[in-house]
Amino acid sequence: MCRVTGCRICGGAVEEFLDLGRQPLSDAFRxxxxxxxxxxxxxxxxxxxxxxxxxxxxxxxxERMFHEDYPYHSSxxxxxxxxxxxxxxxxxxxxxxxDDAFMVEIGCNDGVLLRTVADAGVRHLxxxxxxxxxxxxxxxxxxxxxxxxxxxxxxxxxxxxxPADVIFAANxxxxxxxxxxxxxxxxxxxxxxxxxxxxxxxxxDIVAKTSFDQIYDEHFYLFTVRSVSxxxxxxxxxxxxxxxxPVHGGEIRYTLARAGARTPSPxxxxxxxxxxxxxxxxxxxxxGFATSVAAIRDDLVALLRTLRAExxxxxxxxxxxxSATVANYCGIGPDLVSYVCDTTPxxxxxxxxxxxxxxxxxxxxxxxYPDYALLFAWNHAEEIMAKEEGFRASGGxxxxxxxxxxxx
Numbered sequence: 001m002c003r004v005t006g007c008r009i010c011g012g013a014v015e016e017f018l019d020l021g022r023q024p025l026s027d028a029f030r031x032x033x034x035x036x037x038x039x040x041x042x043x044x045x046x047x048x049x050x051x052x053x054x055x056x057x058x059x060x061x062x063e064r065m066f067h068e069d070y071p072y073h074s075s076x077x078x079x080x081x082x083x084x085x086x087x088x089x090x091x092x093x094x095x096x097x098x099d100d101a102f103m104v105e106i107g108c109n110d111g112v113l114l115r116t117v118a119d120a121g122v123r124h125l126x127x128x129x130x131x132x133x134x135x136x137x138x139x140x141x142x143x144x145x146x147x148x149x150x151x152x153x154x155x156x157x158x159x160x161x162x163p164a165d166v167i168f169a170a171n172x173x174x175x176x177x178x179x180x181x182x183x184x185x186x187x188x189x190x191x192x193x194x195x196x197x198x199x200x201x202x203x204x205d206i207v208a209k210t211s212f213d214q215i216y217d218e219h220f221y222l223f224t225v226r227s228v229s230x231x232x233x234x235x236x237x238x239x240x241x242x243x244x245x246p247v248h249g250g251e252i253r254y255t256l257a258r259a260g261a262r263t264p265s266p267x268x269x270x271x272x273x274x275x276x277x278x279x280x281x282x283x284x285x286x287x288g289f290a291t292s293v294a295a296i297r298d299d300l301v302a303l304l305r306t307l308r309a310e311x312x313x314x315x316x317x318x319x320x321x322x323s324a325t326v327a328n329y330c331g332i333g334p335d336l337v338s339y340v341c342d343t344t345p346x347x348x349x350x351x352x353x354x355x356x357x358x359x360x361x362x363x364x365x366x367x368x369y370p371d372y373a374l375l376f377a378w379n380h381a382e383e384i385m386a387k388e389e390g391f392r393a394s395g396g397x398x399x400x401x402x403x404x405x406x407x408x
Contacts, residue, residue, distance in 0.1 A: 008059075008177050008220075009231055012050030016057055017286040018215075018293065019044040020329045024353035025060065026216040026321035032351055032358070040354070043325065045215055045222070051230040052281045054203050054222040056215075059177050062129075062148065074109040074133075074170075076344060079383050081112055083247050084170070088116035095166045095195060096122050104157065104164045104189065106149040106182070106198075107172030111137025118142055125157060132346075150178065154185030163191030171248065174200040174221045183235035186256075196237065196256040203227075204280055205250025209403045212293040212329075213322035213376075214249060224280060225252065225271040232256050241265040249379040249402070297330045299405040304336040307372055314399075315370040316340040317384060318377025319347045319359045326376065326401070327355040334358065337374055341365035366390065372407070374399045 007014050023043040030038070044057040075081055096103055101122050108114050108126025110133045117124045118141050126142055127149040128134035134146045147153055157164075167186050176182055186196045201214045203222040215222065229239045240262045241255040252271075279285050307314055316323070319342035326332065333355040340352060340359050348361045365373075369391050375398050377384060385392075392398075398408050 007048035007051060007053060008055060009053045009179065009227075010048060010051040010234065012048045014046040014048050014055065014057070015283070016044050016046040017283070018212075018290040020212070020215060020293075020325060023217065023328050024324060026218060026324040026353060028353045029319065029347045029350040029359060030353070030356070032349075032356075038354070041217065043215065043217070043329075047281065047286060048227075051227060052224065053227040053231070054224070055177075056217075056220050059220065060217045062176075074112040077380055077383060079380065080247065083245075084113040085116050087168075087170075088113050091166055091168070092117065092120050092122065096120075098165075102161065102164045103166040103168065104149075106167065106169035107175070108137055108142065108144060109133045111140045111142035111144070113168070113170070114142040115140050123161070125161070127153070149185060150181040151184040151188065154189040158189045163194060164189050165191060165194050167194070167196045169198040171200060171251075173198040174223060175218045177220045179221070179231065180235070183231070183237065187236060190258070192258065193261055194257070195240075195262075197253060199245055199247075199251050199253040201248060202244075202250050202252045204275060204278065207280065207285065207289050209249065210289065210292045210296060211249050211378075211402045212289075212296070213320075213325045213402075216321055216325045218321060223252070223254070224275055225254075225268065226275055226281070228254050228256075229268070229272065233259070238262070238264060239268055242267050242271050247379070296401055296405060300326075300399075300401050301330050301332070301336075303399065303405055303407070304332065304374075308336055312372055313370040314338060314372045314374065315365060316357065316374040316376050317365070317388075318342060318375065318380070319344070319352060320376050323376035324353045327352060327357065331355075332357075332374075338370070339364065340376065341373075369394045369396050371395075372397050372399055374401075378402050 020043040022040050024040055041058050041060055046057050047054050103117055103124045105114055105126045108128045114124050114126050126144045128144050129148045131146055134144045137144050200223055203224045206214050232239045236259055237256040238259045240257045243253040245251040314337050316337045319340045334357050337357055340357050342359050347359045350359050400406050
């Protein structure tokens with residue numbers, strides 16, 4: 001375990017503003033009979049006083065999070081499959097629309113995006129250190145290196161295959177504490193007019209929605225337009241475009257290019273001005289966020305205890321990584337939530353990290369609907385509601401906690 005003593009980007013002092021307590025690895029779903037010691041760390045968040053980067057106060061070793069049995073599959077959601085297909089087609093019509101184009105993806109997971117690139121006959125390469133999902137990508141015809149993207153591995157690809165036109169990452173760059181090595185790798189691998197494009201949860205949306213469950217071990221950084229701008233400048237890049245995305249509860253797609261290579265879009269300056277107007281980095285805004293998080297915890301636990309005391313049946317929906325933060329911070333275990341329904345086979349018939357709530361397949365949920373369902377996968381609410389119309393028709397009610405605790 002590595003405790004942060006200074007900003008991982010600029011070395012400045014990091015001021016802690018939120019402590020979410022003792023937490024397990026968010027994707028460590030155990031078998032019920034597994035009595036091995038469970039790994040825990042302190043999940044706390046701070047902000048750098050110099051470059052304003054929001055970051056965790058403790059770093060979990062990457063090998064503990066990304067490994068052979070990593071259970072998250074990007075293809076598991078129809079919404080995300082469509083999102084990545086559109087993204088790939090966008091690149092094919094712009095940056096990759098020339099002979100011998102080359103695209104590299106950091107954290108390609110099961111190849112959901114690169115499949116479209118491969119089908120178009122465009123040179124590509126995915127970096128995916130989690131062997132299980134990397135094998136799925138390879139089986140789908142995607143070229144994969146099962147290692148981490150960093151300066152050394154990026155330089156090796158440049159030497160073997162030439163410069164990349166696009167380096168892309170989705171929900172990956174915020175996972176990587178050693179961004180200095182990643183940016184130097186991008187510098188080594190990108191062609192003169194190449195772009196480094198990544199999309200990750202936006203701190204501005206997290207504050208607006210009090211979606212504190214976006215904070216967990218894998219999300220080491222929580223980006224703003226300002227902090228990404230400062231990050232880019234430190235490594236010879238410039239933030240030249242941003243795009244707001246509705247996926248995963250609110251993200252921004254950042255486009256970096258070599259300094260001076262492209263004219264920045266007006267959207268960048270507009271977004272920075274909006275952040276300044278919101279005082280997004282102000283200490284009182286950060287402490288206010290922490291106060292709101294504690295209020296959600298108290299309200300949610302009170303509601304669940306009341307429902308159980310009344311004899312109501314309560315299950316949860318979506319054994320997401322972020323649900324580990326909610327369950328462990330709030331102390332929600334099998335006494336309050338009987339089980340979690342999830343469609344991922346690798347998680348089923350296991351227990352959730354830390355609180356050990358059983359994970360059951362959708363058949364369990366549909367076989368005997370609970371009275372209430374706590375929606376952990378709230379970022380996929382529309383897709384889930386459409387699929388689970390039978391639950392509502394049976395009289396079932398959903399419990400949400402973003403941006404506040406409510407029953408619907």
